[in-house]
Amino acid sequence: MRYLSIYKTIERATPPTQEEMDRMGQLIDEGMKAGWLLGTEGCLPSALGARIRHANGKVTVTDGPFTEAKEVVGGFALLQAGSKAEAIELCKRFLAVAGGDGECEIRQLYEAPALAER
Amino acid sequence: MTAPDTHRAIEAVWRIESAKVIAGLTRIVGDVGLAEDLAQDALVAALERWPESGIPDNPGAWLMATAKHRAIDHVRRDKLLDRKHGELGRDLEARQVSPEADLHAAIDDDVGDDLLRLIFISCHPVLSTEARVALTLRLLGGLTTEEIARAFLVPVPTIAQRIVRAKRTLAEARVPFEVPRGPDRAARLGSVLEVIYLVFNEGYSATAGDDWVRPALCEDALRLGRILAELAPQEPEVHGLVALMEIQASRLRARVGPEGEPVLLLDQDRTRWDHLLIRRGLAALERAEAFGGALGPYGLQAAIAACHARASSPEETDWTRITALYDALAQLAPSPVVELNRAVAFAMAFGPAAGLEIVDALTSEPSLKNYHLLPSVRGDLLAKLGRFDEARVELERAAALTRNARERKLLLDRATHLGESS
Numbered sequence: 001m002r003y004l005s006i007y008k009t010i011e012r013a014t015p016p017t018q019e020e021m022d023r024m025g026q027l028i029d030e031g032m033k034a035g036w037l038l039g040t041e042g043c044l045p046s047a048l049g050a051r052i053r054h055a056n057g058k059v060t061v062t063d064g065p066f067t068e069a070k071e072v073v074g075g076f077a078l079l080q081a082g083s084k085a086e087a088i089e090l091c092k093r094f095l096a097v098a099g100g101d102g103e104c105e106i107r108q109l110y111e112a113p114a115l116a117e118r
Numbered sequence: 119m120t121a122p123d124t125h126r127a128i129e130a131v132w133r134i135e136s137a138k139v140i141a142g143l144t145r146i147v148g149d150v151g152l153a154e155d156l157a158q159d160a161l162v163a164a165l166e167r168w169p170e171s172g173i174p175d176n177p178g179a180w181l182m183a184t185a186k187h188r189a190i191d192h193v194r195r196d197k198l199l200d201r202k203h204g205e206l207g208r209d210l211e212a213r214q215v216s217p218e219a220d221l222h223a224a225i226d227d228d229v230g231d232d233l234l235r236l237i238f239i240s241c242h243p244v245l246s247t248e249a250r251v252a253l254t255l256r257l258l259g260g261l262t263t264e265e266i267a268r269a270f271l272v273p274v275p276t277i278a279q280r281i282v283r284a285k286r287t288l289a290e291a292r293v294p295f296e297v298p299r300g301p302d303r304a305a306r307l308g309s310v311l312e313v314i315y316l317v318f319n320e321g322y323s324a325t326a327g328d329d330w331v332r333p334a335l336c337e338d339a340l341r342l343g344r345i346l347a348e349l350a351p352q353e354p355e356v357h358g359l360v361a362l363m364e365i366q367a368s369r370l371r372a373r374v375g376p377e378g379e380p381v382l383l384l385d386q387d388r389t390r391w392d393h394l395l396i397r398r399g400l401a402a403l404e405r406a407e408a409f410g411g412a413l414g415p416y417g418l419q420a421a422i423a424a425c426h427a428r429a430s431s432p433e434e435t436d437w438t439r440i441t442a443l444y445d446a447l448a449q450l451a452p453s454p455v456v457e458l459n460r461a462v463a464f465a466m467a468f469g470p471a472a473g474l475e476i477v478d479a480l481t482s483e484p485s486l487k488n489y490h491l492l493p494s495v496r497g498d499l500l501a502k503l504g505r506f507d508e509a510r511v512e513l514e515r516a517a518a519l520t521r522n523a524r525e526r527k528l529l530l531d532r533a534t535h536l537g538e539s540s
Contacts, residue, residue: 033230035340080337080341082130083126083130085123089130111370
């Protein structure tokens with residue numbers, strides 16, 4: 001089964017330190033080697049992003065930064081897991097390395113109908 | 119966390135961590151079977167303690183530490199016995215290490231190396247293919263005996279026995295826990311790739327039973343292949359196999375119709391192909407090709423699969439390139455099945471008569487006598503040439519030979535409706 005993990009955290013003004021990047025690099029390397037990580041990316045500051053919304057037949061675009069939100073999307077990971085419990089365990093691992101407050105929302109992705117939980 | 123939640127979480131941790139734990143322990147105790155027992159003991163300890171104490175922050179390290187303590191106890195006990203009996207004690211002394219020191223060295227060492235060793239030992243040629251498959255799924259895939267039995271449609275005790283015997287065989291043959299080097303390496307790697315692809319194929323096209331695919335096995339095989347590709351990145355055929363599996367798996371959801379009936383490659387809705395897997399497959403193929411040498415059998419099959427993956431409609435398929443790739447494959451790994459596929463490609467590139475010529479040369483091939491795809495392909499080509507009576511006989515024969523109920527129905531439908539649409 002495949003899960004999308006959306007990481008949300010409080011946006012900070014400083015880029016990650018070398019040490020933080022190394023620790024995350026190690027986890028990513030481990031995930032790739034163990035086959036549970038299919039892909040992952042981290043986001044640049046929300047100031048560079050925008051929200052595009054369609055409502056009542058009208059499209060509105062709001063440029064970042066998204067200062068009103070407590071937590072913003074900080075990155076995503078595409079996980080290969082044998083069960084939802086497994087995906088949860090993997091996210092715990094990620095959050096421990098990411099440090100600080102934050103949350104992963106996991107969503108199972110649509111695949112062939114036969115891909116049921118074992 | 120409720121008790122069932124904790125239980126599920128422990129199972130999840132086990133699935134993620136067990137291969138690493140078993141690999142590390144095997145290096146310490148030198149015996150795969152014993153290592154698995156010790157790892158299982160640690161799992162039992164977790165099942166007893168975690169529901170009360172909560173799941174530790176680093177559950178993998180907890181399992182490893184617990185198993186490690188048991189391993190130390192075991193080695194000490196053995197060492198005491200060995201004062202009387204010999205072998206292991208002298209071994210340890212010859213290496214001039216205490217069990218503890220050895221252990222810490224083992225833990226500190228690269229986990230990846232141990233995993234690679236575990237893959238090679240699970241797929242060791244001293245074991246039968248069936249035993250290799252069961253042991254690999256159990257030790258590296260983290261599957262239970264019940265899960266393996268269900269996937270292969272055999273009774274649980276059969277698999278359990280297969281695994282027990284495999285471990286005993288490895289111990290009796292004193293198979294070293296190492297990554298093979300030198301001339302042995304190619305053959306040993308071949309055995310590993312064979313096991314992984316066999317697991318994949320078992321999932322991809324169940325040879326028996328009414329389920330057209332048992333995709334969980336495809337996922338297990340893909341996972342093993344991806345692990346291997348990162349642990350042994352210098353092997354082009356590993357990337358070739360991964361590319362082949364990724365691209366084939368990309369068609370999983372397109373190859374079954376709404377009624378559960380099989381949909382053949384050229385009839386598939388290509389928008390339903392999994393483009394993430396196609397991208398991964400093409401990237402793996404590039405890695406295999408980047409070595410600059412000629413592609414091996416898996417690389418060639420991946421290159422053929424890639425020709426289909428790159429075409430957004432059947433008409434855009436580069437059939438001429440596919441025939442060239444099949445020519446290369448037929449030289450490198452000649453087999454009647456490759457020859458049959460080559461015939462299909464020739465028919466697409468140069469017309470049904472060209473394909474039929476190759477197929478007709480195969481009809482006396484003894485190994486294809488009961489292979490349903492031979493009459494199935496021949497029936498198709500005859501139908502394209504307007505020879506419907508001969509085609510019907512072939513399609514009906516194919517239907518009688520296949521063990522897949524849904525495929526049988528598809529073949530009989532085609533036999534009944536011959537000539538109607540063409």
